[in-house]
Amino acid sequence: MSNVIVLGAQWGDEGKGKIVDLFSDRFDIVARYQGGHNAGHTVFIGSTKYVLKLIPSGILRPGVKAVIGNGVVIDPAALIQEMQTLRGAGVEIGGNLLISDRAHVIFPFHRLIEKMSEARENRIPIGTTSRGIGPCYEDKIGRRGIRMADLLDRESFRLLFDTLAEDKQILAETFQLEEPVDYARIRDQYEQYADCIRPMVADTARFLNEAIRGGQRILFEGAQGTMLDIDHGTYPFVTSSSAAAGGACTGTGVAPTKIDGIVGVSKAYITRVGSGPFPSESLDEAGETIRARGNEFGAVTGRPRRCGWFDVPLLRYTATVNGFDSLIITKLDVLDELEEIPVCVAYRVDGVETSEMPATFRAMQAIEPVFENRPGWRTSTKGISRYGGLPPAARDYIQYLESRTGVEVGCVSTGPERTETMIRSGSRLEALLGLAQEGH
Numbered sequence: 001m002s003n004v005i006v007l008g009a010q011w012g013d014e015g016k017g018k019i020v021d022l023f024s025d026r027f028d029i030v031a032r033y034q035g036g037h038n039a040g041h042t043v044f045i046g047s048t049k050y051v052l053k054l055i056p057s058g059i060l061r062p063g064v065k066a067v068i069g070n071g072v073v074i075d076p077a078a079l080i081q082e083m084q085t086l087r088g089a090g091v092e093i094g095g096n097l098l099i100s101d102r103a104h105v106i107f108p109f110h111r112l113i114e115k116m117s118e119a120r121e122n123r124i125p126i127g128t129t130s131r132g133i134g135p136c137y138e139d140k141i142g143r144r145g146i147r148m149a150d151l152l153d154r155e156s157f158r159l160l161f162d163t164l165a166e167d168k169q170i171l172a173e174t175f176q177l178e179e180p181v182d183y184a185r186i187r188d189q190y191e192q193y194a195d196c197i198r199p200m201v202a203d204t205a206r207f208l209n210e211a212i213r214g215g216q217r218i219l220f221e222g223a224q225g226t227m228l229d230i231d232h233g234t235y236p237f238v239t240s241s242s243a244a245a246g247g248a249c250t251g252t253g254v255a256p257t258k259i260d261g262i263v264g265v266s267k268a269y270i271t272r273v274g275s276g277p278f279p280s281e282s283l284d285e286a287g288e289t290i291r292a293r294g295n296e297f298g299a300v301t302g303r304p305r306r307c308g309w310f311d312v313p314l315l316r317y318t319a320t321v322n323g324f325d326s327l328i329i330t331k332l333d334v335l336d337e338l339e340e341i342p343v344c345v346a347y348r349v350d351g352v353e354t355s356e357m358p359a360t361f362r363a364m365q366a367i368e369p370v371f372e373n374r375p376g377w378r379t380s381t382k383g384i385s386r387y388g389g390l391p392p393a394a395r396d397y398i399q400y401l402e403s404r405t406g407v408e409v410g411c412v413s414t415g416p417e418r419t420e421t422m423i424r425s426g427s428r429l430e431a432l433l434g435l436a437q438e439g440h
């Protein structure tokens with residue numbers, strides 16, 4: 001029985017949505033452990049496109065339960081809207097969705113605080129999505145936040161809300177925020193949301209642990225990539241939660257001893273949304289080509305993504321902090337037309353070559369990438385679903401990434417659809433998914 005964490009090995013948008021959706025039929029439960037409704041996943045099933053923001057993509061598989069863990073922050077309005085959109089698209093949502101009673105609640109004033117703090121002079125603009133996620137985590141760590149269980153508790157919610165609202169009013173006055181906020185209306189509205197969400201809220205840590213004891217398998221789904229992790233990412237250009245593998249345990253209440261495998265998802269190149277250091281960024285025509293071919297625009301925000309080349313030191317770093325057993329390379333087909341494919345193999349910082357990830361923002365900004373060019377294959381790989389069916393130069397590229405990063409590539413994706421994927425036989429990934437013994 002395997003419980004597996006699948007998470008992004010870069011800055012997010014690696015195609016985890018597709019991968020988790022694809023693997024989810026091997027699992028009984030898909031659980032999300034961090035982030036909020038800023039983490040868009042796009043999943044194509046046939047020609048139907050589903051954009052998931054907060055709800056784990058396992059919801060798209062009949063029979064699979066989706067769990068929103070305690071490490072996630074929830075905007076009830078966004079959650080209800082997402083449920084309605086999915087139901088409108090024919091997805092059943094009922095007893096198959098559970099929400100942690102310990103997850104923190106986002107309020108409209110969190111969004112205001114975020115805008116305010118981003119706009120202040122001398123603040124490094126992080127380029128957040130201004131959905132109130134960061135300030136909600138601030139309240140959580142500041143021990144004044146409101147959790148799902150509190151929202152549902154009519155006895156205590158009003159008092160907790162009024163205390164938090166008072167804090168925000170003082171802040172708003174201090175920072176001369178002009179935007180009017182009707183706190184009483186928000187409180188009433190949230191009581192209505194509570195009634196709508198109530199049937200799904202549960203002690204999900206208990207639920208997950210009982211499920212494990214009962215022999216069920218859990219897939220833990222990371223939302224943002226490792227380089228956006230609050231501790232291990234390119235701080236301060238990071239998200240406010242633990243996106244790395246360790247976050248799966250704290251964010252769900254499942255112990256590390258219950259995790260059997262950790263799988264990283266990486267593009268065959270790399271992208272980043274918003275500001276922050278990006279050593280292997282391609283600012284020329286090649287970057288434009290990748291953006292166009294890879295449709296590199298945010299699933300939730302529509303923002304164009306910055307594009308660049310596969311970064312070996314970065315991947316080795318994320319492989320170390322996550323302990324990857326296997327790597328999935330997505331979007332190989334996006335590189336199909338290139339004659340040569342640069343790969344960043346080392347960094348040069350202040351004239352010194354290194355393969356380590358620097359800690360400071362200044363040093364990260366100062367990185368000069370050292371590139372090695374690999375030959376392209378200049379033929380379509382779109383939809384190829386057998387490793388042996390890939391052109392030899394594409395296989396060489398995969399093997400090159402494997403040897404450089406020191407992690408097996410257990411799966412390659414060549415298109416957005418479920419079928420456009422290959423899992424390599426004999427890989428650790430195949431064993432983790434329980435495919436090996438079935439003679440897949």
Ligand code: GDP
Pocket residue numbers: 008012013014015016017018039040041042043044294298299330331332333334413414415416417
């Ligand atoms: P996520 O948040 O990591 O799931 O990533 P996004 O959903 O933001 O972005 C991934 C995008 O790439 C989606 O539109 C997917 O449908 C698409 N995609 C995933 N795998 C592949 C692939 O192998 N090839 C191509 N061309 N597109 C892919």
